[in-house]
Structure formats: C-alpha cells, structure tokens
Amino acid sequence: MTRTIQQLFNLEGKTALVTGGSRGLGLQLAQALGEAGAKIMLSSRKAEDLEEAAAVLQKAGIDARWIAADCAKEEDIRRLADETLQRMGDVDILINNAGAAWGAPAEDHPVEAWDKVMNLNVRGYFILSQHIAKKSMIARQSGSIINVASIAGLGGNPAGMNTIAYNTSKGAVINFTRTLGAEWGRYNIRVNAICPGFFPSKMTVGTLKAMGEETLAAHAPLRRLGDDEDLKGLCVLYASDAGKHITGQWLAVDGGVSIVTGG
Secondary structure, eight states: OOOOOHHHHHHHHOEEEETTTTTTHHHHHHHHHHHTTTTEEEESSSSSHHHHHHHHHHHHTOOOEEOOOOOOHHHHHHHHHHHHHHOSSSSSSEOOOOOOOBBBBGGOHHHHHHHHHHHOOOHHHHHHHHHHHIIIIIHHHHHEEEEEOOOSSSSOTTTTBBBBHHHOOOOOHHHHHHHHHHHHHGEEEEEEEEEEOOSSSTTTTTHHHHHHHHHHHTTTTSSSSTTOOOHHEEEEEHHHHGGGGGSOEEEEEETTTTHHHHH
C-alpha cells in the first residue's frame, strides 16, 4: 500500500545537520526540517548566534542543538561531523549552507579573497559531505545531502555586481551536486541543490543597498524577493521520502528571475 503524502513528507526519527544555520536561509531550512519532525544540529562560527537560533527552534517545539565551527577550516569541519555523530547518532540529512561572498572587479579581485570564497563555498561542502558519508550514510545505504547554491551559479551577473568568485563557487556547487549524486546513488545517498534568488540576508545586503529592493523585485516575474517561507517546501521534498527518486538535481527558487535572464 502506498504511503499518504503526509507520511512521505514526515521526517520524524531523522537527524539533520545544518551549516550556516544560525540565521537567514540556513535557519529557514533548519526550521522546515524541524517542523517536519527531524532533530536539528545547527552550526555556524558564533556561539551566541547559535544559542539564539536554537532557542527559536526549541520554542517552536523542535529538538535543536548547536555546535560552533568554522567550515572554512578542515579541522573544524571534522570536529563538527564527529561531535554531531557522537551527540545525535547517525546523520540522515546534511544541509551544506555555510558560505561567503566578496565583491570586487575581476581585474582587481584579491587572490586571498578568491581563496576564502572557494574554500568555504566549495571545499567545505566536499569535506563535510565526504566525512558524514563515510562515517554514517554509506554504511546505512541511506542519506540526503542538500547543497545551497544560487542562481548566481547559473550565469553571469549584470554589470556592476562584481561577484566573480561567488558566482564561480556556486556554479561549482551545482556541478558538485550533479557529480556526487551520480557517484553516490549506488549508496542510496541523494544529493540535490537549492538555487535561491534574492532573499534579504546579511550576504545580500550590499546588493540590496546598491540596486534597491524594489529594483531587484522588479526583475522577477513574480515581482518580489524571497521570504522566510520560500525555501521550506523544496527543502523538505529533497530531505524526505517524497523526493526519494530525485538526485543530482538543482532547482531555482527565485521568483522566476532565472527564466528571464537565461540562467
């Protein structure tokens, strides 16, 4: 007998690790998984932000804990994975969301800033995915990895945006998702990506200030920016058995911006 839609989306008994989970998109994703029944481990660099975010989730009845770690540092990534497994048991869902951006013209872009963005946005995703898979998912032949990319990884940016490192890193995340999904399908590990458009956040504050919220919203067929709910449905689809036949895919959640800009 097939399961009901409610049963397919149910995440009770599952554990999720969410990086960059103390605010913004990461916290929205964590909340979605927790509302569907999963236990949540939040991570970001700052303990005070994590404590506040965990309290928000706990107030909503979600089992949420936190570990401060810098996902630009390999030793921190491995510590985060090991401590999560020790404290919460196997990880069923991994959300790679921690990220950085840098704005500068390509001809003047500092190499050290390029390396910072690539290290966190690409290398960190790989190391944490590999560690969690080897320590938990592969042996159990089960898991869902969700990588947060961006519509910035689908093509170039308008003149004046000057985010070559960020765009390049998010393009890499999309192909990392496709390649890893193909390779780890034999372990029943699904790997998918979310490509957000413009959501008000700390990372996009410079763009919002430079271009204006109304101007950015006008570029979208739906005529608005993303809000605190818009990533939740796709996240739970990817994480749950409702999406058990989906892997190696990306989907833009951008109000339609990518369909009119050629992304």
